[in-house]
Amino acid sequence: MKIALIGYGKMGKAIEAIAVEKGHTIAFKFDISNQEAFTIANLQQCDVAIEFTSPHSAVDNLKKCFEAGVPVVCGSTGWLAQWDAVTTDCESKNAALVYASNFSIGVNLFFELNSYLAKLMRHHPNYDVSLEEIHHTEKKDAPSGTAITLAEQVLAHITRKKAWVNHISDNIEELEIISERIDPAPGTHKIKYHSAIDDIEIIHTAHNRQGFASGAILAAEFIVGKKGIYSIKQVLGL
Structure with a gap:
C-alpha cells in the first residue's frame, strides 16, 4: 500500500516503522510543517490515509480525505461531538472510514x-x-x-x-x-x-505505542477497496 500519514508525531513515527517493516510505502507525511503539501491531489496518489492528529484538526482532515476519495483510518479522539456530521459527509461522498478510540x-x-x-x-x-x-x-x-x-x-x-x-x-x-x-x-x-x-x-x-500502530496498519489493510464506515471490532473480527 501507499500510505499518507496525516500527523507525524510519536504515533505517526511508530506507524511508519511498522508500515515499512510490513512492506508498505509512506508516500506522504503531512503535519503542521508542510500544510501546503496536504492537498487532494497528493492524497489521491495514495491507497489509504492514516489520521492521528488532534481534536481541533481531525474533522477537517477527514473531510479532505472523503473529498479525495481516499479511505481513511482515524485514531484522533476528542471530536466525536461532530460524529454525525462526519459520518453523513462520508456517506454522501461514498467514502470509507475506520474510526476507533484505540487501535490496540x-x-x-x-x-x-x-x-x-x-x-x-x-x-x-x-x-x-x-x-x-x-x-x-x-x-x-x-x-x-x-x-x-x-x-x-x-x-x-x-x-x-x-x-x-x-x-x-x-x-x-x-x-x-x-x-x-x-x-x-x-x-x-x-x-x-x-x-x-x-x-x-x-x-x-500499554508499554509502548507499537500495539496502537500495529492495529492502525491492520485497519488500513482492511479498508483499502471498501466503502462505508467501519469499527475496529469489524477489523479484528470481534
Whole structure:
C-alpha cells in the first residue's frame, strides 16, 4: 500500500516503522510543517490515509480525505461531538472510514472484558464503580477516548449510573473518570468495583505505542477497496 500519514508525531513515527517493516510505502507525511503539501491531489496518489492528529484538526482532515476519495483510518479522539456530521459527509461522498478510540488489539480485547464484567456487576449494587486513566502530558483531550468508550460500556449495563463525569464525585448516579497526565505513560486504564468487603479491578497498561500502530496498519489493510464506515471490532473480527 501507499500510505499518507496525516500527523507525524510519536504515533505517526511508530506507524511508519511498522508500515515499512510490513512492506508498505509512506508516500506522504503531512503535519503542521508542510500544510501546503496536504492537498487532494497528493492524497489521491495514495491507497489509504492514516489520521492521528488532534481534536481541533481531525474533522477537517477527514473531510479532505472523503473529498479525495481516499479511505481513511482515524485514531484522533476528542471530536466525536461532530460524529454525525462526519459520518453523513462520508456517506454522501461514498467514502470509507475506520474510526476507533484505540487501535490496540489488547485494548479492544479489554473492551470486551469490560463490557462482560459490567454485565455481571449490574445485579450487585453494593459495588460502586469508577475509572482511572493515565497518559503522557502531550495527550490533549481528557478523559481519553478509550476511557470514554469504557465508561459508555459500563453505563450501558449499570443503569444506576446515569452519566460519566471527569472529576471526583459524591453523586452516586455519576460514574467518575479520573484523568492523570504523567510522563512517560503511553496509557493505563483501570476500572474498579469497590465494596465494603472487597474490590474487583481490571487494568490495561500499554508499554509502548507499537500495539496502537500495529492495529492502525491492520485497519488500513482492511479498508483499502471498501466503502462505508467501519469499527475496529469489524477489523479484528470481534
